[in-house]
Amino acid sequence: MNIQQHIITATVNAVKELYNQDLPETQVNLQDTRSEFEGEITIVVFPVVRFSKKSPEATANDLGEYLKEHIEEVTAFNVVKGFLNLSIVSSYWIDLFQTDLLKEEFGTIPSNGKKVMVEYSSPNTNKPLHLGHVRNNLLGYSVSELLKANGSEVFKVNLVNDRGIHICKSMLAWLKWGNGETPESSGLKGDHLVGKYYVIFDKEYKKEIEALKETGQTEDEAKKNAPLIKEAQAMLLAWEAGDEEVISLWKKMNGWVYDGFAVSYKNLGVDFDQYYYESNTYLLGKDTVEEGLAKGVFFKKPDGSVWIDLTEDGLDQKLVLRADGTSVYITQDLGTAQMKYDDFKMDESIYVVGNEQDYHFKVLFLILDKLGKSWAKGLYHLSYGMVDLPSGKMKSREGTVVDADDLIAEMIATAKQKTEALGKVDHFSEEEKESLYYKIGMGALKYFLLKVEPKKRLLFDPAESIDFQGNTGPFIQYTHARIKSLLSKANYKNGQHVASDIALSATELEMIILLSRYPAEIASAAKAFSPATLANYIYEVAKMFNKFYHEIPPIVKEEDEAIKQHRLNLSWVTSNIIKSGMRILGIEVPERM
RNA sequence: GCAUCCAUAGCUCAGCUGGAUAGAGCAACGGUUUUCUAAACCGUAGGUCAUAGGUUCGAAUCCUAUUGGGUGUACCA
Numbered sequence: 001m002n003i004q005q006h007i008i009t010a011t012v013n014a015v016k017e018l019y020n021q022d023l024p025e026t027q028v029n030l031q032d033t034r035s036e037f038e039g040e041i042t043i044v045v046f047p048v049v050r051f052s053k054k055s056p057e058a059t060a061n062d063l064g065e066y067l068k069e070h071i072e073e074v075t076a077f078n079v080v081k082g083f084l085n086l087s088i089v090s091s092y093w094i095d096l097f098q099t100d101l102l103k104e105e106f107g108t109i110p111s112n113g114k115k116v117m118v119e120y121s122s123p124n125t126n127k128p129l130h131l132g133h134v135r136n137n138l139l140g141y142s143v144s145e146l147l148k149a150n151g152s153e154v155f156k157v158n159l160v161n162d163r164g165i166h167i168c169k170s171m172l173a174w175l176k177w178g179n180g181e182t183p184e185s186s187g188l189k190g191d192h193l194v195g196k197y198y199v200i201f202d203k204e205y206k207k208e209i210e211a212l213k214e215t216g217q218t219e220d221e222a223k224k225n226a227p228l229i230k231e232a233q234a235m236l237l238a239w240e241a242g243d244e245e246v247i248s249l250w251k252k253m254n255g256w257v258y259d260g261f262a263v264s265y266k267n268l269g270v271d272f273d274q275y276y277y278e279s280n281t282y283l284l285g286k287d288t289v290e291e292g293l294a295k296g297v298f299f300k301k302p303d304g305s306v307w308i309d310l311t312e313d314g315l316d317q318k319l320v321l322r323a324d325g326t327s328v329y330i331t332q333d334l335g336t337a338q339m340k341y342d343d344f345k346m347d348e349s350i351y352v353v354g355n356e357q358d359y360h361f362k363v364l365f366l367i368l369d370k371l372g373k374s375w376a377k378g379l380y381h382l383s384y385g386m387v388d389l390p391s392g393k394m395k396s397r398e399g400t401v402v403d404a405d406d407l408i409a410e411m412i413a414t415a416k417q418k419t420e421a422l423g424k425v426d427h428f429s430e431e432e433k434e435s436l437y438y439k440i441g442m443g444a445l446k447y448f449l450l451k452v453e454p455k456k457r458l459l460f461d462p463a464e465s466i467d468f469q470g471n472t473g474p475f476i477q478y479t480h481a482r483i484k485s486l487l488s489k490a491n492y493k494n495g496q497h498v499a500s501d502i503a504l505s506a507t508e509l510e511m512i513i514l515l516s517r518y519p520a521e522i523a524s525a526a527k528a529f530s531p532a533t534l535a536n537y538i539y540e541v542a543k544m545f546n547k548f549y550h551e552i553p554p555i556v557k558e559e560d561e562a563i564k565q566h567r568l569n570l571s572w573v574t575s576n577i578i579k580s581g582m583r584i585l586g587i588e589v590p591e592r593m
Numbered sequence: 594g595c596a597u598c599c600a601u602a603g604c605u606c607a608g609c610u611g612g613a614u615a616g617a618g619c620a621a622c623g624g625u626u627u628u629c630u631a632a633a634c635c636g637u638a639g640g641u642c643a644u645a646g647g648u649u650c651g652a653a654u655c656c657u658a659u660u661g662g663g664u665g666u667a668c669c670a
Contacts, residue, residue: 026610034613044612046650056650082650083613124670164670278670305668314596315666322668329670358597359665385599386663393663424630440632452606455598457663459605469632470618471606478632486629524609536607539617546633554629593632 002096003073003088004030007041011048014066021051032513035506038078039085040093040513046082056082091500093512094566098497100516101573107518107580112151117344118144120352121270124161125257126170127195129264129404130394131387131460132354135449138586139384140352141270142450142531145584150526155344158272159336162254163279168235170194171249172228173201183256189263189405190256204228267408269442269586274343276336282327284335288371289321297370308367318363333364341375348378350529355383355455382529385457402462407445414465415441415474425593439588440474446587447473451535471539473587476578479542480589482549483575490556490568498562498569507548511570514544518577522584531585538581545574 008028015023029044045060052059057079064077064084076087100106120140123133144154174181174197183190205228212222223229238246265271289306292298298306298320306321320331340349351361361381368376386393387402394401416437419425425433448466452458468474504512517537525534548570555571558564582589 029612031609031612037613042613046612049650081613161670166670303668316596319668324668326668328668332670354664355598356664357670360670362597383598388663418632422630422632424632448605456606457599461605464604464619467605467619472618472632474632475618478630482630482633489629528609532607533609536617539607543617547635549629550625550634556629592630 003092004041006071006073007043007067007086010067010070011043011063013070014063015048015051018062018066019052023048023051027051033085035510037080037083037085038076039087040509041086041088043084043086044082045084049082060084090504090509093509094498094500094502094504096516097512097573098500098569101512101518102495102497102569104494104576106573107149107522107577109149109151109519109522111153114152114348115155115344115346116147116152117155117157117340117346117349118147118352119157119159119340119350120144121158121265121272122161122353123158123261124166125191125194125254126166126198128189128191128260131402131404131407132394134268134404134407134445135384135387135458136352136354137265137268137270138446138449139382139454139531141268141586142584143350143352143382143529145586146522146526146529146531146534149522149580149584152348152526155274155346156272157274157276157340159276159278159281161278163239163250163277163282165232165236166198167250167254168232168239169201169205170198171246171253172232172235173197173204174253175249177204183259189260190258191260191264192403192405193260194253194257201228201232264404264408267442268404269588276340278332281336281339282332284339285327285331285333286321286325286335288334288338289331292320292367292371295371297367308370310363310366313366315359315363315366318367320367330360330364330367333360334367337364337368337379338373341373346375346378348380349375350380350382352382352384355385357381358383380529382454384454387458387460390459390461390463402460408442411441411445411466412437413441415444415468418468419593436590436593439590440468440477440593443473443477443582443587443589444468445473446585447476447535450531450585451539453532454530473582476538476542476582477587477589478593479545480575480578480582481591481593483545483571483578484591486549486555486571487568487575490564492568492572494572496565496569498566502562502566505552507544507551508567508570511544511548511574514541515570515573515577518581522581534581535585538578538585541574541577541581545571 007030008025011028012023012025015021027047029047031042031044033039033042043063045056045063048059049056052062060079060082064079067074067086068077073089073092074086075089078085118140121137123129144156148154177200178197181193183193186193205226208226208228209222212225213219217225235246239250289298293300293306298308300306303323305319305323307317307319309317311317318330319328322328353361365376365379368379389400391400419437419440425436428436444466449458451471521534521537525531552567555564555567558567579589
């Protein structure tokens with residue numbers, strides 16, 4: 001039993017004995033004592049006052065006396081207003097530290113038997129990835145790792161949007177203006193090459209619209225009548241009919257895109273256990289529509305279109321199948337959800353998708369629930385905010401997107417320049433330097449994006465480079481490298497215990513308490529699907545270490561062996577938590593930098 | 594119009610199921626290196642937590658309204 005639980009139980013007993021009242025355990029409110037007060041654990045006594053019928057101060061004093069009397073580890077207490085601060089004997093903290101935290105596997109949580117699917121990335125194959133996709137990928141990957149760390153079995157899946165009118169646009173533009181250009185002939189990365197033709201299509205299409213408007217057509221008419229869009233639509237029909245030429249062009253161009261994505265994914269450090277392709281799933285869902293009609297969840301309008309009425313749930317009527325019997329977006333999502341469940345039988349399924357689709361997922365989940373799917377309650381939309389530029393939203397057609405590959409290259413270049421300026425790595429091999437620049441650059445980028453609460457929108461200013469100082473990835477990486485250097489200088493041997501009666505400084509005590517929170521931080525971050533809370537915790541840990549490192553004399557020169565070993569143990573545990581926590585964020589920590 | 598999310602220091606962000614004097618980083622100013630890596634540390638300054646009510650012993654946090662901003666509201670995906 002840990003000390004916190006011990007205190008809670010004893011407090012309940014105290015209220016029984018002193019006031020003859022039954023205090024519910026949930027009313028015992030514990031928190032870490034603020035550093036400006038004496039003690040480590042604080043009881044907020046206001047909730048107890050109702051039971052004691054005394055003033056907060058008097059109640060706190062009563063409880064303090066009782067706890068000091070009945071709990072061996074409680075050595076002293078003080079009362080500040082309604083707060084009872086308890087001092088715990090330092091040997092308790094040292095024992096806790098040595099038996100739990102000093103283990104390599106500290107922070108890993110045993111299996112909870114849950115199977116979870118995380119769907120993320122889900123790109124379109126008509127253009128390269130941009131900063132918005134980067135946020136999605138990093139978030140999806142990190143949440144997956146977080147859930148694994150919390151004891152779940154995780155399947156990462158990528159549902160690739162590889163078909164549709166937008167893909168045909170790129171194909172058509174390439175046929176018309178491409179002159180047979182390939183990634184090899186142009187030296188362009190495949191996804192960028194295809195994206196180039198998507199932009200060309202849009203430009204030419206706009207020209208046609210303008211021309212038609214000159215002839216007196218309205219904007220809407222012109223958009224529908226432009227020859228290019230008609231050709232693209234014809235191509236889509238040909239694709240659906242299995243036209244050999246179209247299919248083979250489609251395969252060729254998608255192949256270029258996949259080669260390009262593979263490079264970006266590798267650089268981002270993300271991976272997937274399973275790919276789904278919409279070209280295989282876009283016809284799914286019609287069975288589900290039949291099922292819904294049979295169950296009376298859906299209804300058919302006279303024109304043959306199928307709808308669900310969600311007005312009682314505060315939403316609208318929603319179309320689930322067109323009058324001509326073809327699917328809409330939600331049709332295939334219904335079918336795909338069923339297929340994913342049939343494939344994996346997972347308990348929970350997380351969709352990492354931007355908040356512009358909040359409404360869509362609300363409807364999707366509600367429909368599946370109304371269809372009586374037992375697994376519908378395990379569905380969760382991890383909705384994240386858009387990445388904005390100072391100028392506003394990124395728009396691919398207006399060229400205001402921050403390209404993922406460019407950004408990665410810039411981050412690495414910046415890392416190189418900053419590292420060289422510090423002049424610490426001159427003796428590194430070229431290979432080690434390259435690897436270091438990559439780790440630091442990506443560490444800066446990943447931490448920058450992940451430290452912000454997912455649902456909040458995020459501002460990125462391309463004119464200002466991402467920081468490498470303060471609350472940043474490189475700061476945390478640096479702290480880790482510094483600890484590793486210290487440990488190697490001291491010939492550190494892991495896991496050696498010292499007598500639990502050594503003296504601890506205030507900072508050392510604070511460190512132990514902070515470090516001991518790691519498993520709880522993982523659990524709460526996993527519960528909230530939020531790598532951000534973990535990121536901020538790791539930062540606190542790194543900051544605390546640097547404070548400790550500065551205020552004590554050099555450890556390697558420490559003559560008291562027990563104190564030396566204990567300080568090295570503290571350093572090692574810090575590095576272990578940083579490494580493990582950063583790994584969950586998808587960030588590598590160098591051994592030296 | 595309706596739905597939904599957001600609003601905290603000059604800037605970017607923390608702030609747990611309501612608890613002590615609202616915290617970090619950047620930028621600004623000052624200091625720290627004969628001592629284990631100064632991508633570090635210490636200090637100064639910076640706030641009507643959008644506004645107004647309400648609930649409570651106690652509200653940045655919960656409720657209501659208002660203002661400002663984002664997103665959605667297609668037989669697009």
